[in-house]
Amino acid sequence: MSGPTTLYYFPGRGRAEQIRLALAEAGIEFVEGGGNLGELRTDGTATFGSLPILKHEGVKLAQGCACALYIAEKYGFAGSTVEEKALVNQFVLAAEDLRGPVVSLYWFKKGTKEEFMEGTSP
């Protein structure tokens, strides 16, 4: 008995959203396990001390991309040839590269976001 599919993350989309989308595509019902990182570190759930964490059918996985690709592979939409799988990986990892700069826009001090978009920030 492996319990319900559970996704542990903070309230918000972030690195968990690609996993939610993959689970939805696979038609898998899941529960949100919450994002109390202190507790999840203490009880050993957060394998590398960060979130997201996915538990599904007895497997516990960290790393958002690995979780999403695991679901995609298991449920048949990660590509059917080595070449297709390589293309899927390419886009997953490209999206991951984009995440940092895009997310950092939310954390700029007031005014610096506009400067960044104009190319005039230091």
Ligand SMILES: N[C@@H](CCC(=O)N[C@@H](CS)C(=O)NCC(=O)O)C(=O)O
């Ligand atoms: N490479 C990991 C990074 C995980 C990560 O940095 N998660 C953040 C939230 S998006 C986190 O748990 N931060 C809390 C901390 O490290 O203290 C992944 O892609 O899942």
